[in-house]
Amino acid sequence: xxFQPILQRTHAYLCADCGKCTGSCPLARxxxxxxxxxxxxxxxxxxxxxxxxxPQLWDCMTCGLCSTRCPSSVDFQRFIIEMRAVAYRTSERxxxxxxxxxxxxxxxQTMNVHQNRTGWIGDELRTSDDDEYLYFVGCLPYYxxxxxxxxxxxxxxxxxxxxLLNRAGIAPMVSNEERCCGADLLLAGDVDSFRKLxxxxxxxxxxxxxxxxxxxxxxxxxxxxxxxxxxxxxxxxETAHLTELLAEELEAGGLAFEPLSARVTYHDPCRMGxxxxxxxxxxxxxxxxxxxELSEMEDNxxxxxxCGSTGWINCGPSAKAIQKExxxxxxxxxxxxMLTTCPKCQIHLSCASRDLDAGQKIxxxxxxSWIGQALG
Amino acid sequence: MARTEPRVxxxxxxxxxxxxxxxxxxxxxxxPPGVRPLKVTCMGQVGSSAIxxxxxxxxxxxxxxxxxxEECHYEFGSRRAAEMFKExxxxxxxxxxxxDRLQFTQVGTGEGANLVGRLQDFVDRLASLAExxxxxxxxxxxxxxxxx
Numbered sequence: 001x002x003f004q005p006i007l008q009r010t011h012a013y014l015c016a017d018c019g020k021c022t023g024s025c026p027l028a029r030x031x032x033x034x035x036x037x038x039x040x041x042x043x044x045x046x047x048x049x050x051x052x053x054x055p056q057l058w059d060c061m062t063c064g065l066c067s068t069r070c071p072s073s074v075d076f077q078r079f080i081i082e083m084r085a086v087a088y089r090t091s092e093r094x095x096x097x098x099x100x101x102x103x104x105x106x107x108x109q110t111m112n113v114h115q116n117r118t119g120w121i122g123d124e125l126r127t128s129d130d131d132e133y134l135y136f137v138g139c140l141p142y143y144x145x146x147x148x149x150x151x152x153x154x155x156x157x158x159x160x161x162x163x164l165l166n167r168a169g170i171a172p173m174v175s176n177e178e179r180c181c182g183a184d185l186l187l188a189g190d191v192d193s194f195r196k197l198x199x200x201x202x203x204x205x206x207x208x209x210x211x212x213x214x215x216x217x218x219x220x221x222x223x224x225x226x227x228x229x230x231x232x233x234x235x236x237x238e239t240a241h242l243t244e245l246l247a248e249e250l251e252a253g254g255l256a257f258e259p260l261s262a263r264v265t266y267h268d269p270c271r272m273g274x275x276x277x278x279x280x281x282x283x284x285x286x287x288x289x290x291x292x293e294l295s296e297m298e299d300n301x302x303x304x305x306x307c308g309s310t311g312w313i314n315c316g317p318s319a320k321a322i323q324k325e326x327x328x329x330x331x332x333x334x335x336x337x338m339l340t341t342c343p344k345c346q347i348h349l350s351c352a353s354r355d356l357d358a359g360q361k362i363x364x365x366x367x368x369s370w371i372g373q374a375l376g
Numbered sequence: 377m378a379r380t381e382p383r384v385x386x387x388x389x390x391x392x393x394x395x396x397x398x399x400x401x402x403x404x405x406x407x408p409p410g411v412r413p414l415k416v417t418c419m420g421q422v423g424s425s426a427i428x429x430x431x432x433x434x435x436x437x438x439x440x441x442x443x444x445x446e447e448c449h450y451e452f453g454s455r456r457a458a459e460m461f462k463e464x465x466x467x468x469x470x471x472x473x474x475x476d477r478l479q480f481t482q483v484g485t486g487e488g489a490n491l492v493g494r495l496q497d498f499v500d501r502l503a504s505l506a507e508x509x510x511x512x513x514x515x516x517x518x519x520x521x522x523x524x
Contacts, residue, residue, distance in 0.1 A: 099423040111510040114472040145466050
């Protein structure tokens with residue numbers, strides 16, 4: 001196996017061996033045996049075969065913090081994803097969390113399934129069969145079932161997204177033929193299934209006639225914006241996160257919120273922040289709520305700490321330690337709730353909360369669900 | 377391509393279910409040809425992902441056979457399986473897999489004939505469903521843009 005193309009594509013060849021990646025890696029901080037620098041160096045020095053079979057290959061959360069600090073601009077996330085794809089083809093696997101149910105649901109969606117995934121749309125919500133906008137719901141209907149015990153109420157995100165869009169004068173399309181974006185399969189090394197899902201989604205959206213696709217999930221948004229063009233070519237439609245669209249509407253005066261008296265903090269999901277550089281729109285939406293106070297965490301925006309787990313693989317004690325630190329920072333803001341724009345961050349942090357004492361944790365909610373309260 | 381015999385994965389626990397299936401064999405009852413029995417130690421250890429995996433790999437139906445709740449070898453296993461089954465029914469409904477393609481049943485010991493009867497009913501019901509749970513082929517317009 002020739003690893004040179006991976007080293008070249010991800011600029012890993014330029015690694016200066018400085019160790020800034022390992023110094024900034026949230027995982028290395030809690031697991032001293034883990035070192036991004038060493039993983040890159042092993043591949044450069046011809047030891048790639050042992051990296052492919054190393055369980056550590058599946059530990060990286062691809063949070064991207066190392067890449068923001070790398071003086072040689074090594075794209076470590078892409079490097080890890082491409083190495084995992086090689087490993088996957090040789091039957092290596094990460095440790096699937098939740099008994100692998102999420103990977104199973106994703107793989108079934110690569111087939112010709114006809115889902116019933118829009119049952120949450122009640123009479124109070126306006127959707128359309130033919131509109132410029134399509135709301136990409138993501139895996140929320142599945143999360144709503146699988147993570148009911150965490151109290152995350154994932155489908156509330158979708159309901160409130162449509163409510164907010166309606167209030168902005170948009171009745172979006174929502175499709176039963178939507179598939180999982182596939183990002184988590186890409187992270188698990190299953191490139192073929194990821195590509196299939198990407199093709200099915202792009203085809204579905206193209207056929208619907210939508211010009212703009214709106215997301216509430218940072219992972220879906222990043223998959224469409226960063227990964228789909230790489231794996232299936234340029235997209236024939238525009239994409240936006242709901243908060244970007246709402247921020248525009250608020251500025252244009254097309255939307256207003258009722259007062260809500262609360263102090264909140266905002267967690268930048270890696271995908272929204274470091275990957276897509278969408279830092280301000282969620283904050284602009286929160287700033288538009290009268291009476292609301294946004295209190296920033298010690299590490300925010302491009303320095304934000306990851307939620308501890310991605311791709312539904314290799315969740316363990318290290319993830320919990322990272323999440324505990326995140327909770328500490330959130331609590332220190334004095335906020336009553338930590339808001340985020342990624343349902344998976346919400347799930348992971350809510351799960352971590354279960355193991356923490358009352359004095360160590362904070363409620364975690366999706367920004368979309370929370371802001372829905374300000375609609376009156 | 378039409379298939380006449382539905383492919384059915386039958387998960388049995390190691391106790392009442394396997395014993396009943398074993399007894400059916402000794403009594404020379406024939407199982408429908410598409411049935412693939414698979415023994416697990418206790419139905420309570422089976423997760424939703426195993427059921428979905430069966431459909432992914434081409435099963436037309438999945439039947440879970442556990443002990444009666446009060447006879448479960450591990451006390452809680454059969455109850456746990458019933459809870460899991462409720463969840464997997466909701467997941468398959470979302471995925472568009474017909475509810476008749478899944479069955480959960482609990483048996484006592486020595487219920488060989490009874491179990492084979494239930495299995496046959498399940499297979500007959502599957503045969504009456506028009507389509508495969510998940511077509512293996514992709515819609516025609518899809519897949520043309522796939523690189524490498």
